[in-house]
Each structure stands twice: as structure tokens, then as C-alpha cells.
Amino acid sequence: MNKAEILVIGSGPAGLKASLSAADQGAGVTLVERDLFLGGQLVKQTHMFFGSREQYASERGFKIAEKLTAAVEEHPGVRVLKGAAALGYYDDNVVTLEMKGRVVPVSYDAMIMATGAQENTLMFPNCDLPGIYGAGAVQTLMNVYGVLPGKRVAMLGAGNIGVIVSYQLLQAGVEVPAIIEAAPEIGAYHVHASKVRRMGVPIYTSQTVVSAHGTDTLEKVIIVKLDGSWQPVPGTEKELDVDVLCIAVGLTPLTEILFQAGCEMAYIPELGGHVPRRSAVMETSVPNIYIAGDVSGIEEASAAMVEGTIAGLTAAFNLGYGRDSYDKKIAAANLELDALRKGPTGEKIRTGLQNLKRTVEVRQ
Amino acid sequence: MLKKTGVPTSGQVEAVKPSPERLAEGPVVIVECFQEIPCDPCYTACKRGGFLPFEDINDLPRMDFAKCNGCGICIGACPGLAVFVVDETYAEDKALLMIPWEFLPVPEEGSIVKGLNREGDVLADVEVKKVRSAGSHNQTSILTLIVPKKYAHDIRSIRVD
Amino acid sequence: MRIQVHPILEFKKGKKISFTYDGKTVEGYEGEPIAAALHAAGVRVLSHSRNFKRPRGFWCAIGNCSSCNMSVNGIPNVRTCVEPLQDGMIVETQQGKGVIGGVPGE
């Protein structure tokens, strides 16, 4: 059977950093990615990143992906398998991969799950019409493959993803007649909101889409104002002629394999849904399975990178690698993570992590 | 309101504006960043001490306008595209305004474009004086615009028709 | 519809090739996902739902949701949003669950 000392699943910022940090400590890493390229969400992001220098602030996402990918591919301690999707978990530390139509089992000493997240859907009449796409899907089509999603694209959701994808649509030359947000306030960083606003894109808070219309594909959506208790206000319906509606209403961690492996999970809305219980250094409740990035709770690429570093260091440490430098490196990573989560925009994640701890205490 | 529409209030904008005395001295930075987010490249980009040190990465930028010479380097470093430079000393009724620009077309030097306010409404025709790249590894362009002085603190974007 | 110029990105495209979609010849670039090539050619309906036969387009574009399943070279349930396009591929709108090895799925 194929053997991996440390098996990393998923090559977004979390998986890339986990691979690098574990391999730097001397461990042998096998990184598997179902896509044909590495980088996860980063490859689609044309905007400059926030954070500080340690997390490549002011560099564009796709450039960060290029840097990390090159580092991983050049690292003698990392074996990269692209086009390899992890399918399922089996006892005795085995995961099966699908590669070129074949199922390949791999056994591991330690596994780091960094599978990221999937986009949430939203239910309304005709929400399944072609032309209604995930915002991330539109980003992939446009920024990875250079294909325009449509001519006039409305965005549902004014969180960071909704607002940034709107900006990227404008960059690609697409008209964005509106960003629609059910909550009374914009969730995105306000600087992002301001930069699409000054390009003339209105942001409608306390409004939502009630239905979509079109024969075979989307032709228009009906939007409506919401009152203080999130109920539609009769008579405020407005038609919006669009050929695409992007849905950007949040992400859910991709945790199937962790469930299969029997990791203890808890439902924490602030973290995006069911997430695994974890130690301070990203160990799950199942020995030798670690987590990092959006799969452990929806956050940012900056935090995903630091979590990846922590998971990689710990997995290597527990296999006997890098014992001397571990404490120092972990302390540095923890400082970075704390700094990223400390401010008002980190409140949701802080609450989520606290609630996760609490569910564990209740159970014990 | 910023939280509801993406447009800051005039109070917010006034609060980050350099003093009239400083504006009368020449080009100076204006940082329209009103929310504490984990971000500090503006501060690390400036080598002159125009930004006071961040104690925490979530701090709002705080300025030492006396140290700023309006070079505009920090404009291209800000992922929020929230940094501008204004020079009110350019002419009697015209000011220079530097803005970041990440769209096509990149306007030609000498061309006339529409100057837009923070809501995307057209305020005036403005002339593009200079176009420069924010750096060899940074595709953001920095445009220097000649704007009517009365709109120096209102125009924040352009439209190239 | 393809992006011709972009302020930030340059697109590296594969070789221009042709494939058939429901019997019609369509052009695309080698290696890009089948669904991307179809979308660029204006095809947005990729499949029909099983029970109510409602039109379906792609949704996630990263191989997660199966909204884009089509029959490719006679193999049903291929996620066209991630399957790389090759010269001469035969892409068809799939009926129902599709047919594997001549045995219908429903």
C-alpha cells in the first residue's frame, strides 16, 4: 500500500502551510489535492490581502498561491499528488484517494485535514435556475478560466466574499446593478464596501431576493425590503433584470471525512456549522488527525495559514520531529493568531471558539 | 451610513482630514479607514513615519501629518484602497488628487475623465495628470488627477467613458 | 463570452480545440473545464433534474455539488465543471441517471 508519513488533504493556504511547516521540521509529507493545481481559494483572488507581513499582506491572493506552491513543489520533503480526491476514511489510518478514475488506498502516520469549505445555498422559488451560481463558482469561472459569467450580475450577500466578488466582476467588465443583503448592516470590511460603492454599485441592506424568473435560464429576480424582524414589507417588491445572480451567503466546512473518522463534532453557527473539537494545537479527538483552515471553522486565509503552520508543527512533533524548535515556533504562531482574532472583526470567531470549548465541557 | 451603504458620513471624513494649515503646506495623505480590521501594510509601507506605530494589528491608522510628504507610496500598499493624497497648493482653484485604480482602461495622461464621489455619482470632469504603477509587483495604478479644489475632498474615483 | 483584457490577470490558455455538444461542434481550449467552454459558448443549461426535469446549470464549479453532471464520451455523471476538455470529446445532456455500460439507471 501507498504510505505517507504525514498526509495533508487539501492545498489551500492551510494545507500548503501545514505541508511546509511539517516538512521543514524533517517529516515526510504527502500533499493531496483534488484539483489539478494547488492553492485552494487563493488562486481566484485578484485583490490584495489584509493581515500583516507574516501573512503576505498587500499581496494578491493568486500571487500568494504562486509563492507557496513553488515552495511546496521545491521542498524535498513534500510529495505532491494533484487530481487526487480523498474519498473515505478506513480504520487503521487509511484514506482512499480517487486518481484518474482509480481508487488508491494510502496509509498514514498522521493526517492533516485542510479541505476548506463549500458554499451555502439559499431557498426561494426557482432558486435552481441556471444563472444562479455560487459567488465562489463565478470567481472560479472568471478568474481562473477567463470566462464571463454573464452581462448583468446581481450579488446576494454583502459579506467579504459578496463584496469582493462584486469588485472582481467590475474588474472583468461586468455590470453589477446591486448587492443585496438581508441583514441591516454590511458584513464585509467597510473599506471593501466603500470601494465598490464609489464605482457606483448600490448596496441594499435589509433587502433580499424573493423569487427568480426565466424560461430556461435566469432573466430577472424580485427583491424586497425586510422589516425589523426580517419579514418582507408588502408593496416594496422591485424587479431587477439580471442574467446571473451570485449567492454569497456563507460557507460550510467540508467535514465528511472527519465525521467518518469519528472525530467529535459540534454544531457552532459562528464557525459555519459542524466543526471538529480540537486542542489548542489543532489535534482532533481522534489520535493523529489534525485540522487547519476553513474546515475547522470559517475564517480568513491569514488565519488558515497560521493554523496550517500549527497543525504541521504539531503533527511533526508528535512523530518525533523538530522537538527543539517546537515550543518557540508554536509560541510565535499563537501570537500571530491571537493578533488576527483580537479586534472587533474577530469577535464572531472568538465567540465560536468559546462556544465550541463549552460544548466539550458540557459533554465531559 | 458606512455600515449600511458603504459611504462614510461627512463627520467620519472630516475627522481624518489633515488641518487646514497642513493642507496649505502641500501634498498630504488622507486615510479613510474607519473600522478596526486586522491589517497594517499602510504603516509598514511608509518609511517617513507618516503613520504612527500600530500597537495592535487591528488599530485604526493614526497619522503624523507633519512627517508625510505626500509621496503616495502607501496608496498602493493598502488592500482597502482607502488611502489618497491631496495637494491643495497646486493652483488657485485646482487641487491634485492621487487615487488607486485597478480597472481597465487605465486612462491616458492628459485625458479628461469623470470624477466620482464616494457614492459613484459624477461631480466634475477631471484631468489625468500622471499615471504610475504602484510597483513592479503590484498591478494597482496610482493616478494623479487635477480636480476642482472645492471637490478635492469629495472626488474619490473616476469613470473613463 | 470570454474576458479579453483584465487589469490584474493574464490567462494562459491551452490549444484551441473542438468538441461536440449534443451533436453540434463547439470550440474551446484544451484543459479548461468542459462547463467553462460550454458557458463561454453560451450554453448554460447543462442537465435536467431527475424528477421534475427542471433545467440545471453549474452551481459550485469546484466539483462539490454534481449540478453540472453530463455524459462525456458515453460515460454518465461526469462533473463537467472540473473535467478537463479534450479534443474531440462527445459531450451530451444526460437523461435521468444516465446509462453505464448499456444498463439504464432508471
Ligand SMILES: Cc1cc2nc3c(=O)[nH]c(=O)nc-3n(C[C@H](O)[C@H](O)[C@H](O)COP(=O)(O)OP(=O)(O)OC[C@H]3O[C@@H](n4cnc5c(N)ncnc54)[C@H](O)[C@@H]3O)c2cc1C
Ligand atoms: C472571494 C473571497 C475573498 C477572500 N478574501 C480574503 C482576504 O482578503 N483575506 C483573507 O485572509 N482571506 C480571504 N478569503 C478567505 C480565504 O480564501 C479562505 O479562508 C481560505 O482560502 C481557507 O483556506 P483553506 O486552506 O482552509 O481552504 P481552501 O482554500 O478552500 O482550500 C481547500 C482545498 O482542499 C481541496 N479539497 C477539498 N476536499 C478535498 C478532498 N476530499 N480531497 C482532496 N482535496 C480536497 C480543495 O480542492 C481546495 O484546494 C476570501 C475568500 C473568498 C472566497
Ligand code: SF4
Ligand atoms: S504619502 Fe508617503 S510619506 Fe505620506 S504617509 Fe504615505 S508613504 Fe508616508
Ligand code: SF4
Ligand atoms: S492598509 Fe488600508 S485598510 Fe489596512 S489598516 Fe491601513 S488604511 Fe486601513
Ligand code: FES
Ligand atoms: S457545479 Fe458543482 S460539481 Fe460541478
